[in-house]
Amino acid sequence: MNLTLKIWRQKDAKAKGKFVTYKINDISPDCSFLEMLDILNEQLVEKDEEPVAFDHDCREGICGTCSLYINGRPHGPDEAVTTCQLHMRKFKDGDTIVIEPWRAKPFPVIKDLIVDRYAFDKIIQAGGYISVNTGGVPDANAIPVPKEKADLSMDAASCIGCGACVAACKNASAMLFVSAKVSQLALLPQGKTEAKRRVQKMVAKMDELGFGNCTNTYACEAECPKEISVENIARMNREFLGAKIGGNKKEK
Amino acid sequence: MTKLNSKTPEGPLAEKWRNYRSNQNLVNPANKRKLDIIVIGTGLAGAAAAASFAELGFNVKVFCIQDSPRRAHSIAAQGGINAAKNYPNDGDSIYRLFYDTIKGGDYRAREANVYRLAEVSNNIIDQCVAQGVPFAREYGGLLDNRSFGGALVSRTFYARGQTGQQLLLGAYGALSKEIEKGSVEMYTRHEMQDIVIIEDRARGIIARNIITGELERHFGHAVVLATGGYGNVFFLSTNAMNSNGSAIFRAYKKGALFGNPCFTQIHPTCIPVHGDYQSKLTLMSESLRNDGRIWVPKNKEDAEKIQKGELKPTEIAEEDRDYYLERRYPAFGNLVPRDVASRAAKERCDAGYGVGPTGLAVYLDFEDAINRLGRDAIEAKYGNLFQMYEKIVDEDPYTTPMMIYPAVHYTMGGLWVDYELQTTITGLFAAGEANFSDHGANRLGASALMQGLSDGYFVIPYTMQNYLADQIGVKRISTDHEAFEKAEKESQERIDRIMAVKGKTSVDTFHKKLGLIVWEYIGMSRNKEGLEKAIGMIREIREEFWKDVKITGDITGMNTELEKGLRVADYIDLAELMAYDALQREESCGGHFREEYQTGEGEALRNDKEFTYVSAWEYKGDGEKPELHKEDLNFEFVEVKQRSYK
Ligand SMILES: Cc1cc2nc3c(=O)[nH]c(=O)nc-3n(C[C@H](O)[C@H](O)[C@H](O)COP(=O)(O)OP(=O)(O)OC[C@H]3O[C@@H](n4cnc5c(N)ncnc54)[C@H](O)[C@@H]3O)c2cc1C
Ligand code: FES
Numbered sequence: 001m002n003l004t005l006k007i008w009r010q011k012d013a014k015a016k017g018k019f020v021t022y023k024i025n026d027i028s029p030d031c032s033f034l035e036m037l038d039i040l041n042e043q044l045v046e047k048d049e050e051p052v053a054f055d056h057d058c059r060e061g062i063c064g065t066c067s068l069y070i071n072g073r074p075h076g077p078d079e080a081v082t083t084c085q086l087h088m089r090k091f092k093d094g095d096t097i098v099i100e101p102w103r104a105k106p107f108p109v110i111k112d113l114i115v116d117r118y119a120f121d122k123i124i125q126a127g128g129y130i131s132v133n134t135g136g137v138p139d140a141n142a143i144p145v146p147k148e149k150a151d152l153s154m155d156a157a158s159c160i161g162c163g164a165c166v167a168a169c170k171n172a173s174a175m176l177f178v179s180a181k182v183s184q185l186a187l188l189p190q191g192k193t194e195a196k197r198r199v200q201k202m203v204a205k206m207d208e209l210g211f212g213n214c215t216n217t218y219a220c221e222a223e224c225p226k227e228i229s230v231e232n233i234a235r236m237n238r239e240f241l242g243a244k245i246g247g248n249k250k251e252k
Numbered sequence: 253m254t255k256l257n258s259k260t261p262e263g264p265l266a267e268k269w270r271n272y273r274s275n276q277n278l279v280n281p282a283n284k285r286k287l288d289i290i291v292i293g294t295g296l297a298g299a300a301a302a303a304s305f306a307e308l309g310f311n312v313k314v315f316c317i318q319d320s321p322r323r324a325h326s327i328a329a330q331g332g333i334n335a336a337k338n339y340p341n342d343g344d345s346i347y348r349l350f351y352d353t354i355k356g357g358d359y360r361a362r363e364a365n366v367y368r369l370a371e372v373s374n375n376i377i378d379q380c381v382a383q384g385v386p387f388a389r390e391y392g393g394l395l396d397n398r399s400f401g402g403a404l405v406s407r408t409f410y411a412r413g414q415t416g417q418q419l420l421l422g423a424y425g426a427l428s429k430e431i432e433k434g435s436v437e438m439y440t441r442h443e444m445q446d447i448v449i450i451e452d453r454a455r456g457i458i459a460r461n462i463i464t465g466e467l468e469r470h471f472g473h474a475v476v477l478a479t480g481g482y483g484n485v486f487f488l489s490t491n492a493m494n495s496n497g498s499a500i501f502r503a504y505k506k507g508a509l510f511g512n513p514c515f516t517q518i519h520p521t522c523i524p525v526h527g528d529y530q531s532k533l534t535l536m537s538e539s540l541r542n543d544g545r546i547w548v549p550k551n552k553e554d555a556e557k558i559q560k561g562e563l564k565p566t567e568i569a570e571e572d573r574d575y576y577l578e579r580r581y582p583a584f585g586n587l588v589p590r591d592v593a594s595r596a597a598k599e600r601c602d603a604g605y606g607v608g609p610t611g612l613a614v615y616l617d618f619e620d621a622i623n624r625l626g627r628d629a630i631e632a633k634y635g636n637l638f639q640m641y642e643k644i645v646d647e648d649p650y651t652t653p654m655m656i657y658p659a660v661h662y663t664m665g666g667l668w669v670d671y672e673l674q675t676t677i678t679g680l681f682a683a684g685e686a687n688f689s690d691h692g693a694n695r696l697g698a699s700a701l702m703q704g705l706s707d708g709y710f711v712i713p714y715t716m717q718n719y720l721a722d723q724i725g726v727k728r729i730s731t732d733h734e735a736f737e738k739a740e741k742e743s744q745e746r747i748d749r750i751m752a753v754k755g756k757t758s759v760d761t762f763h764k765k766l767g768l769i770v771w772e773y774i775g776m777s778r779n780k781e782g783l784e785k786a787i788g789m790i791r792e793i794r795e796e797f798w799k800d801v802k803i804t805g806d807i808t809g810m811n812t813e814l815e816k817g818l819r820v821a822d823y824i825d826l827a828e829l830m831a832y833d834a835l836q837r838e839e840s841c842g843g844h845f846r847e848e849y850q851t852g853e854g855e856a857l858r859n860d861k862e863f864t865y866v867s868a869w870e871y872k873g874d875g876e877k878p879e880l881h882k883e884d885l886n887f888e889f890v891e892v893k894q895r896s897y898k
Contacts, residue, residue, distance in 0.1 A: 012809055028527055030646070035529050038760075045758045045813065050805045053812055055319065057492040059532050060640060062417055063323045078643075085643045110463055111810045118440065121320050125432040129425030130384045134304040134709045135375070137382035141339060144393025154386040154411060157418060161322060184384065191384045 001027045001088060004096040005040065007052055010109050017109065019098075029089035033076065034059060034066065036088055053112040059084040061225065064160030067167070068113055069100040074164035074223045082162060082225040102167040106174070106210050117163050119209045120177060126205035127198040128181040130191050143189050153187040156180045158226045165220035165228075171212030176220040178202050179236035180228050186239055196243035203240055256509070256868055256883040259670040260364040265889045266346075269368045272671070273714055277721030284309035287720050288728065290457055290472030292444045292499055294321030296416075296423055296701060297684025298478030300708025303426035306435035308713060310720075313470055314427070315439045315459055317494045322424040325480050325492040326704060329416020330537035330637065332400065332408035333701040335373040340397050344405040346370045351890060353699060356402040356589050357664075357692020358842035358858065359892045360512070360866070362885060364671060365689045372710040373702050377409055379709055383422035387411050399542055400697035402589040402897075408698045413537055413636045419701055423708070442468070443815065444499050445743040447475060447506050447680060450735045454680035458736070458743045462815065465808040467740050469731035473723050474679045474716060477503060478708065481663035481685035483516065485823045485830070486775070487767025489660035490522060490535040500667050500686050501822040504829075508675040509868035509881060511668035511688030513826070514834035517695055517843045518776050519661035520546075520593035523644055524613040533659040534644060536616070537637055538697040541586045543621035543630065544654070546593070548605040548614050550574045558607045565607065565615055565653050576600055584897040591694045591843045591856070592897060594658035598776050599854065601657070608655045617653035658776060662700060664691045664843065665833075668868040668883070672715035673707060676868075679719065683707035688866065693842025750817050751807055755800030759816045762797050763823065766790070770827050774834055779847040783835040790828045797824060829869060829878060836880060839863045860892055 002025045010017030024040050031039070034056050041051035057065040061082040068083045070076035076086045091097065099113065107115040145153075157180070165176035182199050185191030191198075214233060221230045261268040279287065287310050291302040294316040302314045316324060338344040350370040354361060377395070381387065387409050388396040397406040411418035430436040441462040448456040448469070456471040482497030483489040504510045521541065523534045549555045550572045557563035576596055578585045588596075597614045600606060607613050622630055627650060631638070638649050645655070667675045667682040669689055674681050684704040691699065773786035797820070805811040840849040840856035841863070849857045865882040872878050 028529070030526055031529055032531075032644075035531050038531055039529055042758055042760060045802060045804050048802075048804060051813060053810055057318060057323055057494050058325070058328045059493060060328060060534050061643075062414065063318075063325075063327045063492065064320075065318060065323050080639070081643055085640070087643065087646070089646065114810070117319060121322070121428065121438075121440075124322075124425070125428040127432075129429050130382065131429055132379075132382045132426075133307040134300075134379060134426070134713065137378050140337070140377045140381040140387075141394050143381075145389055146393055147389045147391050150386050150389040153384075154388075154418075157386050157411075157421065158414065160417075161320065184386065188384050188386065190382055 001029060001091065001093045003027060003091065003094070006096065006098045007113070008100045009052070009112055012111055013108055027088050029087070031088045032059070032084065033070070033086040033088065034084050053114050055114045056084055061085040062160060064162035067102050067115065067162060067164070069102060069167060071098050074102070074167045075225050080225060080227050082160070102163055104163070104166045104172040106172060107163060107166065119211070120161050120163065120174070122209060123174065123178060123202055123205050124181065127201035130185060131194060145188060149187045153184045156183040156187070156228065156232050159228050160226055162225065164223050164225060166211065168219040168223035169212065170217065170219070171215060173214045173220070174206050174211040175214040175233050175236070176224065176228055176230065178206050179232035182236045182239055183232040186235065195239060199236060199239045200243050256668070256881055257670060258362060258883060259672055260362065261671065265363065265367050268364050269371055276714060276718040279717050279720050279724060281309050283724040285311070287311065287723065288313065288472045289716065290470060290475045291315070291478060292457070292476065293324065293478035293480060293684070293686070294424070294427065295324035295326035295478060295480055295684055296420055296704030297686070297708040298476070299324070299420065299423035299427045300705050301476055301478060301683055301712050302436055303423060303430050304709055304713040305716065306430035306433070312430070312436045313439065313472065314436055315442045315444055317441065317443050317462065319440055321427055321438060321440065322421060324420060325495045326420045326701070327417050328492060329701055330413045330535065331539040332398065332410035332415045332698040333376070333419060334400065334407050334698040335377045335409060335702065336370055336407060337374055337377060339395060340406045342405045344407050348405065349373060349407065352403050353690070353696060354692070354890055355895060356696040357694050358856070358895055359692065359860070359864070359887065360841055360885065361690055361692030363887060363889055368711065369690050369703060369706050372706045375710055376702060376705045380419055380422050383425060385411065385418045385422045398539055399587060401538055401541060401587045401593065402696040408539070410539065413539070413634060416701060419705065423705070444502070446502050446739045447677070448735050448739045449506060449677065450729060450733065453678045455729055456731065456736060458739050460743070463810055465806070465811060467743055469736045469740060471729050471731055473720060473726060474681065476681045476683055476712065477667065477686050478683045479686045481666070482826060483660045483663050485767070485827055486660040486770050487763050488525065488530065488533050490519060490533050493532060496819045497826050498819050498822045500682065501826055503667060503675065503677065503680060505871050506677060507871070508677045508680060509668040509870055510665070510829060511866050511868050512665040512833065513830045513869065514774065514837065514844055515664035515693050515842065516660060517590060517662040517664060518594040518658045520590055520597055520658050521616060521656045522659035522661070523641065524608055524610065524655055524657040534640065535659070535661065536641060536654060536656055538590070540616060540634060540637065543633070544586070544616040544618050545575055545620060546577050546586055546614055546616055547573045547575045548600045548607060552604050555605045555607060555611070559609060559611045561609070574605070581897045588897045589694055589696060591845070594776060595845060597658055613655040613657045615653035616656045618649065619653070622650065662695055664688065664693060664695055668866065672718060673712050674715070674719065681712060681716065683712055693844055746818070747807060747814065750801065750821065751803055751814065753798060753801050753803070755802045757800045758802055759813055759820050762793060762801060763816070763820045766793055766820070766824060766827055770830070774827070774830050777845045777847050778834050780835065783831050787828060787831045790824060790831065794824045797821065832878065833867055833869065836867065837863060858894070864892070
C-alpha cells in the first residue's frame with residue numbers, strides 16, 4: 001500500500017505545532033499502525049530527520065500508553081481496539097491519513113503526538129482505591145461476592161486509562177474514566193466502606209483539573225477501545241447523589 | 253568477593269522465614285521518617301514495595317519510564333497468579349507449590365527462597381481481594397481457579413485474560429494512596445542511568461528526565477531495582493517496548509553480580525512472526541492450554557500443502573493429526589512446562605511438520621472445548637485473547653485453530669541476590685523479574701506475578717529494615733557529594749559519546765541484527781560451537797555500533813532514538829555475558845538446552861554433580877572477560893531427580 005500521512009509535529013510544549021506531509025510506500029496490510037510509523041521513522045532517520053515521537057509500550061492493547069487521533073477518531077477507524085492493535089488492512093491503497101495527538105486542555109502536548117496525561121493519575125490519587133495497607137486483611141474467601149457483581153466490576157476495571165474518552169468528548173469530560181473506577185470499587189463489598197468519600201474526592205479533583213462537564217453525547221463510549229459502558233456514568237451519578245444526600249459534608 | 257553468602261536462615265524449611273522475621277532488626281517509627289528509599293520501577297514488584305515502605309513510614313522516591321506508574325510492563329500479564337490456597341480441595345499445599353516450583357525450575361533455585369514464596373502466596377491473594385481486584389468468581393460468590401503448566405492442581409487465580417492489569421492496578425492504587433499522602437514522590441518519564449556508590453554502599457541514582465533530557469541526582473539510604481526483565485535483548489519478544497536491561501546492567505557494571513544470565517524463557521504459545529517490519533511478538537496466554545489442544549499434521553505432505561495454502565486445518569481428519577504433547581507426555585499432556593512445550597514445537601517444525609506460510613507454527617485448537625462447553629463458555633474465559641488474535645492474524649479462532657510458535661517471554665536470570673534480596677552491592681536490592689531468584693532454570697506459568705508481589709508486599713518491606721536498622725545514624729548525603737558529581741559526569745560522557753558517533757546505521761538496525769544472533773545461538777537450543785561463534789559476532793556488532801550508530805535529534809529535550817541507543821549499547825554487552833554463561837554451563841536444564849547434553853529421547857540432561865550451582869558473574873572492565881563465581885545449591889529438603897512429565 002502507498003499512503004500519504006499528515007502528521008502533527010511540535011518540537012516541545014511551548015513550540016507552535018504544524019502538520020507535515022509524508023509519503024510512505026509498500027506497506028503490508030498485515031502491518032500494524034505503529035509498525036507503519038516505525039517504518040516511517042526508520043526512513044526519517046535514514047534522511048537525518050528527527051523521527052516522529054509517539055507514545056507506545058505494550059503494543060497489545062492493555063497498557064493504555066498509545067493514543068493518536070487518526071482521521072478524526074481516537075485510536076482510528078476500527079472498533080474496540082487501541083491504536084497499537086489497529087492494522088493497515090483497515091485502510092486502502094492511496095489513502096491520506098491524518099494523525100494528531102489527543103486534543104484536550106487537561107492533556108497538554110509534550111512533543112509531536114505525545115501528550116501529558118498525568119491528570120488521570122491525580123484523579124486516582126484523590127481516592128481511586130481502597131485504603132487498606134499491606135497485611136492484616138481477611139482471607140480472600142471470607143466475603144463472598146455475587147458473580148454478577150464481580151463481573152460488572154471487572155467490566156469497569158478493564159479501563160486502560162488511555163484518555164480516548166476525553167479526546168472524543170467535545171467538552172473534554174473525564175466522566176467515563178472516573179466512573180469506571182468508582183463503579184469497579186462501588187460494586188464490591190470491599191469498596192463500599194469508603195464509597196461516598198471516594199466519589200466526592202474524585203469528582204472534585206476532576207473538576208479542579210479542568211475536565212469539562214458531561215452532556216450525555218456518549219462519544220466516549222463509542223470511542224472507548226475497551227467498550228466501557230456509559231452505565232458506569234449513571235452508576236457514578238447515583239453514588240454521587242447518594243453521597244451528597246447521605247451528608248458526608250464534614251469530609252474534606 | 254569470591255564467597256557468595258546467601259544468608260539463608262537456619263532451621264527447618266517451613267520455619268526459616270518465621271525465624272528470620274522473629275530475629276531480624278526493625279526500625280522504630282520515629283527513625284523511619286529519617287530514612288529515604290529509592291525504588292526504580294512501578295511494576296508489581298516496585299509498586300508493591302514502594303507502597304508498603306511508605307505505609308511503614310519511610311520516605312520513598314519512585315521512578316519509572318512510562319508516563320504513568322500504571323503502565324509498567326506487568327500490566328500486560330494475562331493468565332493468572334498462583335497461590336497455595338487449595339480452595340478447590342484438589343490436594344494443593346504450600347509444600348506442593350514449593351515442590352512444583354523447584355522441580356519446574358529444574359533444581360536450579362534456592363530452596364529457602366522458593367519455600368518462602370510459596371508461603372506468602374496466600375497472603376497475596378488476600379491482599380489483592382482487599383484492594384478490590386475483581387478476580388473471577390463462581391456462582392457461589394467464591395474465587396475461581398484454573399490450571400497452568402507444570403502442575404496437577406488448579407491453583408491459578410485470574411481476572412479474565414487481564415490478571416496482570418488488575419493486580420497492577422491494585423498495587424498502583426496502593427501507591428497512589430501514598431502519593432496523595434505525600435509519603436511517596438513519584439517521578440514518571442525518568443530513566444535511571446546509574447547507581448551512586450559512597451563508601452561501598454548504594455546511596456542514590458542518576459536519572460535522566462526523558463522530557464527535558466536533563467540528568468538529575470537523587471539520594472537514598474537504600475536503592476531497590478524493580479526494573480523487570482531483559483527479554484528485549486532478542487529484539488523480538490513479548491515484552492513491552494520500554495522493557496529493558498539497562499538498570500540492572502548498570503548495577504552489574506558497578507559491582508553487583510549477575511546471576512544465571514543465560515536462563516531465559518521461550519514461551520510456547522505466541523503468535524508467529526509475520527514480517528520483517530515486525531516490532532514485537534504477542535503472547536497467547538498459557539491458560540489457553542487448559543482448553544486448547546496442540547497439534548500438527550501427522551503426514552509431512554499435509555503440512556506442506558498447508559504451508560502452500562492448498563489445505564485447511566479443518567480439512568485434516570482426526571486420525572491424521574498428531575497431538576504430540578499428549579502423545580509424548582501422557583501425564584501432563586498439553587500442560588507440560590513451557591520449556592518442554594517450546595522445544596517440542598520446535599522439534600516438530602524443524603522436522604518439517606510445521607504449519608502456516610512459514611512452516612514455523614503449530615495449531616492450538618479449541619474445537620473439542622467448544623463442542624464440550626459451548627462457545628459462550630470459551631468466550632467468557634478467553635474472549636479478549638481471541639479478539640487480540642483475530643485483530644492481528646485476521647482469522648477467527650472460534651472456527652479455525654490458532655497458529656502459535658514459541659517466543660522469548662521472560663528472563664529467569666537477573667541480579668544475584670541473597671535471601672534478603674540484597675545484591676552484592678550493600679544497600680542495593682533487586683525485586684521481581686530483575687533478580688535471579690526463585691525460578692531456577694525455568695519459570696512456571698503464573699509464578700512471576702506471584703514472585704513480583706511476594707517480593708514487593710511481603711519480603712522486602714521486612715528485609716529492608718534489617719539493613720536500614722543500622723543506618724539510622726546516617727544523615728542524608730548532599731547530592732553535591734563528589735560521588736554524585738562523578739556518576740553524573742560518567743552518565744553525561746556516555747550520552748555525549750553515543751551522540752558523537754554520528755554514523756549511518758539506525759539503532760533499530762543494530763538491535764535487530766543482535767536479536768537474530770541471540771535467537772539463533774543463545775535461544776531455544778545452544779551448542780558450544782554456536783556460542784563461540786556468537787561471541788565473535790557480538791563483539792563485531794559492538795565495534796560497529798560505536799563506530800556507526802546514528803542518533804538523530806538533540807541531546808536536550810525528548811529524544812527516543814537516544815533512549816533506545818543507550819539501551820541497545822547495554823544489550824550488546826549483556827548478550828555477550830549470556831553467551832559466556834551458556835557456554836560454561838555444560839548441561840541442559842530448564843530453558844537452557846545444550847544440544848550436546850540430552851537424553852536418548854531428546855529431553856534435557858542435567859549434570860547435577862558439576863552444575864548444581866548459580867552462576868554469578870562479576871564485571872571486570874570493558875572488553876575483559878567477566879569472572880565466574882558460584883553459589884552452590886544444597887538440596888536439603890527435596891530429592892533431586894530427573895524431571896519427568898510423562
Ligand atoms: C505478555 C506477558 C504476559 C505475562 N503473563 C503472565 C502471567 O499470566 N502470569 C505471571 O505470573 N507472569 C506473567 N508474565 C510475566 C510477568 O508479567 C512479569 O515477569 C512481571 O510482571 C514483571 O514485573 P516486575 O515488577 O518485575 O517488572 P515490570 O512490570 O517489567 O516493571 C518494570 C518497571 O521498571 C521501570 N524501569 C525499567 N528500567 C528503568 C530505568 N532504567 N529507570 C526507571 N525505571 C525503569 C519500568 O518503567 C517499569 O515501571 C507475563 C509477561 C508477559 C510479557
Ligand atoms: S501500546 Fe499499550 S495499549 Fe497500545
